[in-house]
Amino acid sequence: xxxxxxxxxxxxxxxxxxxxxxxxxxxxxxxxxxPVACVHPGWAPLIGRExxxxxxxxxxxxxxxxxxxxxxxxxYGDTGFVLxxxxxxEAVLAATNIFVKEDGxxxxxxxxxxxxxxxxxxxxxxxGPSRQLH
Amino acid sequence: xxxxxxxxxxxxxxxxxxxxxxxxxxxxxxxxxxPVACVHPGWAPLIGRExxxxxxxxxxxxxxxxxxxxxxxxxYGDTGFVLxxxxxxEAVLAATNIFVKEDGxxxxxxxxxxxxxxxxxxxxxxxGPSRQLH
Numbered sequence: 001x002x003x004x005x006x007x008x009x010x011x012x013x014x015x016x017x018x019x020x021x022x023x024x025x026x027x028x029x030x031x032x033x034x035p036v037a038c039v040h041p042g043w044a045p046l047i048g049r050e051x052x053x054x055x056x057x058x059x060x061x062x063x064x065x066x067x068x069x070x071x072x073x074x075x076y077g078d079t080g081f082v083l084x085x086x087x088x089x090e091a092v093l094a095a096t097n098i099f100v101k102e103d104g105x106x107x108x109x110x111x112x113x114x115x116x117x118x119x120x121x122x123x124x125x126x127x128g129p130s131r132q133l134h
Numbered sequence: 135x136x137x138x139x140x141x142x143x144x145x146x147x148x149x150x151x152x153x154x155x156x157x158x159x160x161x162x163x164x165x166x167x168x169p170v171a172c173v174h175p176g177w178a179p180l181i182g183r184e185x186x187x188x189x190x191x192x193x194x195x196x197x198x199x200x201x202x203x204x205x206x207x208x209x210y211g212d213t214g215f216v217l218x219x220x221x222x223x224e225a226v227l228a229a230t231n232i233f234v235k236e237d238g239x240x241x242x243x244x245x246x247x248x249x250x251x252x253x254x255x256x257x258x259x260x261x262g263p264s265r266q267l268h
Contacts, residue, residue, distance in 0.1 A: 035208050037217050039228045074169050076234050079213035083171050094173045096246045100210050112230045114248025
């Protein structure tokens with residue numbers, strides 16, 4: 001499997017755990033050895049694994065219906081990020097998810113999501129990278 | 135200079151060019167050889183250097199008074215990111231700026247900024263990483 005595909009798969013696993021409120025899996029998707037951070041929409045930045053996982057425990061106790069769309073992988077050696085949409089019931093967010101490859105597994109080290117004001121309707125199937133409307 | 139310090143310096147150069155509307159310098163701060171992307175607050179994601187630099191030309195033609203605060207570097211080999219606040223006149227945003235090291239220079243490959251709803255007042259001097267309020 002290419003790094004691009006492996007990165008997209010890791011990103012999908014993240015949104016599956018997110019949508020299912022699967023706290024145990026979410027914990028395994030984040031690096032335990034590298035510095036991690038997280039910016040939830042509208043929250044102040046969280047730094048450090050304890051603060052980040054505490055936030056996920058709170059969010060996953062009542063998970064939103066969420067799925068990712070238009071995910072695009074960016075690989076730079078053993079680090080990479082996925083840029084994607086987060087499709088919620090009445091909103092679409094843009095998200096940056098940064099991963100590092102450890103022992104062949106891509107693990108999260110950072111997540112930032114924020115609102116997108118103007119966006120095309122999201123089709124059910126993923127047609128690829130987003131087109132800029134401005 | 136440590137990679138942490140070099141990364142913070144590259145981040146500062148980005149916000150100096152941003153605040154000064156310095157399009158020529160902004161262009162030199164972004165990688166020319168690696169894939170780049172950008173999510174401006176409320177915009178749909180931009181992918182590719184042409185789209186990203188077009189957006190900066192538009193923004194820098196009328197630059198906002200902006201400065202960064204509480205910048206924290208995260209280094210993973212030759213890739214890293216800076217998590218920081220963007221302090222504007224009436225708003226504070228959270229930003230993730232991803233860099234890759236090319237020939238000893240840290241160059242931007244991605245920027246995402248979005249609003250922070252609840253935040254401590256920003257002091258003039260930078261006291262270090264943000265404290266989470268929730």
